[in-house]
Every structure is written in structure tokens, then in C-alpha cells.
Amino acid sequence: MKRLLFLVPLILKLCTGTAQVNYQSVADKFQQFYNQELADSIFNMYAPIMKEHLPQDKNRTIMSGLHVQFGELRSLGLLTQDTGYARYKASFKDQILTMVLALNKENLIEGLRFIPYTPEPEAQKKTKPVSNIFLKTPKGNIAGTLLVPEGKQKLSVVLIIAGSGPTDRNGNQGDLIQTNAYLIVADSLSKKGIASLRYDKRGVGESISAMGLESDLSFEDGINDAAAFIQMLKADTRFSKVIVLGHSEGSLIGMVAAEQAKADGFISVAGAGERADKVIEQQIKVQSPALASKATVLFDSLKMGYTVDPPAELLMVFRPSVQPYIKSWLKYDPQQEIKKLKIPVLIIQGTTDLQVSVQNAQWLKAANPGATLVIVNQMNHVLKNVGPDAKENTQPIRTRHCRL
Numbered sequence: 001m002k003r004l005l006f007l008v009p010l011i012l013k014l015c016t017g018t019a020q021v022n023y024q025s026v027a028d029k030f031q032q033f034y035n036q037e038l039a040d041s042i043f044n045m046y047a048p049i050m051k052e053h054l055p056q057d058k059n060r061t062i063m064s065g066l067h068v069q070f071g072e073l074r075s076l077g078l079l080t081q082d083t084g085y086a087r088y089k090a091s092f093k094d095q096i097l098t099m100v101l102a103l104n105k106e107n108l109i110e111g112l113r114f115i116p117y118t119p120e121p122e123a124q125k126k127t128k129p130v131s132n133i134f135l136k137t138p139k140g141n142i143a144g145t146l147l148v149p150e151g152k153q154k155l156s157v158v159l160i161i162a163g164s165g166p167t168d169r170n171g172n173q174g175d176l177i178q179t180n181a182y183l184i185v186a187d188s189l190s191k192k193g194i195a196s197l198r199y200d201k202r203g204v205g206e207s208i209s210a211m212g213l214e215s216d217l218s219f220e221d222g223i224n225d226a227a228a229f230i231q232m233l234k235a236d237t238r239f240s241k242v243i244v245l246g247h248s249e250g251s252l253i254g255m256v257a258a259e260q261a262k263a264d265g266f267i268s269v270a271g272a273g274e275r276a277d278k279v280i281e282q283q284i285k286v287q288s289p290a291l292a293s294k295a296t297v298l299f300d301s302l303k304m305g306y307t308v309d310p311p312a313e314l315l316m317v318f319r320p321s322v323q324p325y326i327k328s329w330l331k332y333d334p335q336q337e338i339k340k341l342k343i344p345v346l347i348i349q350g351t352t353d354l355q356v357s358v359q360n361a362q363w364l365k366a367a368n369p370g371a372t373l374v375i376v377n378q379m380n381h382v383l384k385n386v387g388p389d390a391k392e393n394t395q396p397i398r399t400r401h402c403r404l
Contacts, residue, residue, distance in 0.1 A: 022107055023078070023101060023103060024078070026045065026101065026107055026109065027076050027086070027099075027101060029045065030042060030101075031076055033045075035072055035073055037067065039063040040056065042059065042063060043059045043060075045108060046059075046109050047106070047109060047110045050108070050110055050111070069095070070092035070093065070094050070095045070097070071092050071093030071094045071095075072093045073090060073092050074091050074092065074093060075089075075090075075091045076088045076089070076091075076099065077089040079098065080132060085100055085101060085103075085111065086101050087099070088101065090117075096117045097115065097116065097117050098114070098115050098116065099112070100112070100113040100114075100206070115205070116174060118180065133146045133197060133232075135199070135225060135229055135232065137224075137228070139202070139210050139211075139212050139216075139221075140209040140210030140211070141207065141209065141210060142199055142200065142201075142202065142207045142210055142225050143169075143199060143205065143207050144169060144198060144199030144200070144229070145169055145186075145197070145198055145199070146197045147187070147189075147190050147196050147197075148195045148238065149190045149191075149193050149194070149195060153238075154238070154239070155193060155195055155238065155239060155240065156194050156241040156242075156243060156264075157195040157197060157233050157239040157241070157242055157243070158186075158189055158196045158267075159196075159198075159226065159229055159230060159233060159243070159244050159245065159263075160182050160185065160186065160197065160250075161222075161226055161244065161247065161253055161254045161257075162199075162201055162247060162248075162250050163248025164249035166201075166203065166204050167201070167204065168200050168201075168205040169182060169183075169200045169205060171183065171247075171382065171383075179382040181247075181383045182198045182247070183198070184383075186198055195239065197229060199225075201225075202217065202221060202222070202225070203217070214321040214322060214325075215320070215321040215322075215323075215324055216324075217324070217325050218324060218325055218328040219253075219328040219331070219332065220328055222250075223253055223256045223257050226244070226253055226261075227257040227260045227261040228261075230244065230258070230261035230262075230263050234261070234263075241264040241265065242263050242264050242265075243263065243264060243266070243267065244257065244258040244263045244265070244266050244267065245267040245269060246266075246267070246269065246271060247269045247270055247271075247383075248269075248270050248271065248355070248356065248381065249272075251268040251272065252271060252334050252337065254267075254268070255334065255338050255340075258343065259337070259341055263343065265343050265344045265345070266341055266343060266345050266346070267347075267348065268338070268345070268347045268348065269348045269349075269383070270348070270349060270353055270356045270383075271334060271347070271356070271361075271364065272334055272360050273334055273335060273360035273361065273362070273363030273367075274333075274334065274335070274363065275330060275333045275334070276329045276330055276332075277295075277296075277330055279356075280317065281295050281296055281299065283355075284314075284317070288313070291314060294311060294313075294314060295317070295318075298310055298314065298318050299330070302323060302327050302330060305327065307323060308323065334363075334364060334367075335363055335367035336367070338364050338367050339367050341368060344372075345368055345370065345371035346371065347361050347364050347365055347371050347373045347374065348361075348374045348376060349361035349373075349374075350377075350378070350380055350381070350383070351375060351376065351378060351379065352379065352386050352387065353380050354380065354381060355381045356381060
């Protein structure tokens with residue numbers, strides 16, 4: 001997929017009472033004006049808050065840029081519609097994108113965004129109903145997808161918590177990493193009669209507005225979001241049990257949230273068995289042994305609450321804006337946290353995972369002897385079936401089946 005040169009800031013303001021809102025009419029009008037290159041007519045469709053964030057001259061530039069990069073907008077197919085916004089499959093001449101459209105009660109555009117389009121597997125299309133879920137937080141809304149198999153009463157539900165980086169609810173990171181790992185897991189669970197909820201983390205996908213400044217983000221934000229989703233699912237009378245599945249960094253988030261919100265079970269998938277500083281130091285050591293000792297000193301200072309001035313070679317890891325997050329992250333040791341769980345625990349680890357070794361799973365098992373440990377042969381970090389070849393391992397293919 002081509003790199004997106006255009007991204008209109010999405011301003012999602014959830015509306016109350018959508019009876020007067022007509023998404024299809026607005027979408028059709030947008031398509032008409034866009035294809036006629038009437039940028040000013042599109043600007044007149046904007047609500048005041050949208051005009052404030054996207055002035056008329058900037059709107060002209062953006063619409064012109066869309067034409068240059070993608071060409072004519074040939075069709076808009078509705079994907080999902082929920083309170084406050086709708087998602088369309090936007091088929092341009094040279095690219096297919098997802099258009100997210102938010103309207104106010106007067107049918108004026110309050111939010112408009114184009115993001116990469118990920119085709120929905122046929123298996124999921126046949127499994128209904130799929131619901132869009134929003135968790136309201138003081139910093140913004142967290143968006144998720146609830147997949148509930150039809151025809152069952154009182155079923156279990158699995159909360160899927162994403163790993164590190166800008167990983168969305170499906171297990172993808174924009175154009176860089178396309179695995180659909182969590183989406184495939186959710187679909188597989190549904191076939192077994194198990195519901196699931198997966199969500200975009202703060203700053204990712206449709207939860208981008210909940211991010212704020214990077215310097216304001218803490219590890220506790222992730223824990224609190226997961227715990228709130230657990231409580232939401234426990235309050236839903238359709239579900240008899242709430243199971244938490246945390247992948248990679250989501251494993252530590254999930255085990256803390258599961259204990260706090262009293263989940264009924266916990267699954268760690270490719271979760272680290274050591275505190276974050278030890279994991280990152282080891283990763284740095286593999287690439288540059290000389291830098292590992294410097295990283296240790298920096299981590300020690302952060303653990304004591306100090307702000308550090310990293311060398312240029314470690315600036316990306318220890319940049320000032322991410323240091324508050326690291327400080328909060330270092331408070332949690334996965335071996336100590338998994339000890340606290342008095343619920344059924346399942347630990348899953350692949351043998352061809354280049355980021356998290358089998359040893360990590362064994363450490364977690366030792367910390368919680370009652371847990372069940374499952375080692376999956378030739379499963380890598382993004383849950384795909386690959387051999388030990390490093391080149392193959394670092395090129396995940398979205399169409400491969402997940403091993404879970």
C-alpha cells in the first residue's frame with residue numbers, strides 16, 4: 001500500500017440522538033463535490049469546529065493533494081455505522097482507503113479521516129453481530145470491536161489487549177506491519193462459541209484522540225483502560241466469564257488489570273518474564289553491547305525518579321517525552337504481578353519468537369506454578385507459523401493462519 005501523504009485530523013465528537021443524521025446523503029454529496037474538484041463546496045459542509053481545525057485554504061490544498069495521489073473517488077461503500085460516526089470503503093482510482101465520517105445533529109461534518117483499508121475476512125463477515133464499543137475516559141474515547149457469536153446464551157468473552165508500539169485492534173501497524181493476528185484470533189474464538197472484544201490503544205486507529213501528548217501517557221493508562229473494559233464486560237448480562245488475553249506488552253497490562261478488575265481468567269501470549277528495563281537492555285545488547293551498559297545507567301536513574309539526558313544513539317529509546325511512560329512502566333515486574341493472580345492462568349509462547357524467548361514463559365510459569373504453560377512450535381511473535389529463518393520471521397504475511 002502506498003504511504004499516505006494525507007491525513008485529515010479526525011475530530012470525533014459523539015452525538016446524542018442520531019435520528020436526524022443522514023450519513024449516506026452527506027457521503028454522496030462529499031463524493032460529488034470531490035469528483036467535481038469543488039473544495040469550497042466541501043468546506044461549506046463542515047461544522048464550525050471542523051472549519052476551525054481545517055481552514056478553507058488548507059482544505060483546498062488537502063483536496064487537491066488527494067486528487068493528485070489517489071485520483072477520482074469512484075465509490076463509497078458503508079462498512080459500519082455507530083453513534084457519532086460511520087466508516088466507508090472509499091475506492092479511489094489508484095487506492096482503496098477507509099473513510100471515517102463524523103456528523104453533528106445538523107448533518108455537518110465534524111470529523112473526516114482517511115486511513116488504510118484492511119479487507120474483512122469472509123469468515124468474520126458471516127459471524128454477526130459485530131458491535132462498535134466505546135470506552136469513555138477523561139482523555140478521550142477508546143474504540144473497540146465486540147464480536148458475539150449468534151444463538152448462544154451466557155457465553156464467555158475474551159478481552160484482547162494489543163502489544164507494544166502503534167498496534168491497532170487487528171494486530172496491524174499501518175503499512176509497516178500487516179498481520180491481522182488479533183482479528184483472526186477473534187474470528188477463531190467466535191467459531192468456538194466464544195465472544196471477544198479487541199480495541200485500539202490510546203493514540204492508535206480510532207482511539208487517536210485519547211492520546212494527548214506523549215509526555216502525558218503512563219503505563220497506568222493502559223491498565224486503567226483494560227480494567228474498565230473488563231468491568232464493562234462483567235456488567236453485560238450476555239457474558240458468564242470474562243477472560244483477559246494480553247499479547248507482548250499487553251501481557252503485563254492484562255495481568256495487572258485482570259487482578260484489579262477481578263477477571264475470571266488470564267492468558268499471556270508472548271509476554272515478557274522480566275521487568276521492562278531488563279528486556280530492553282537485552283535487546284540493545286544484541287545489537288550493540290557497548291550501549292547496553294549505558295542503557296542500564298539510564299534505567300537506574302529513571303527508576304529513582306530522575307529525568308535523564310541520553311546519548312544520541314539511545315535518544316529514540318529514552319527521548320524526554322517517553323521518559324514519564326518508562327518510569328511508570330518500571331514499577332511493574334511481570335513475575336511479581338502474575339503471582340498475585342488467583343484465577344486460571346494460561347501462558348503461551350512460540351519457539352521462533354525473535355522478541356520474546358521461551359525462557360520468559362518459563363519465568364512466568366515459575367512465578368505462578370499453578371499456571372498452564374503451552375509452547376507452540378514454530379510460532380513467531382505475531383502468532384504466525386514460521387521456521388527459524390530470520391528473514392522469513394521478520395516478514396509476517398497477513399494471510400497466514402494464526403497458531404492460536
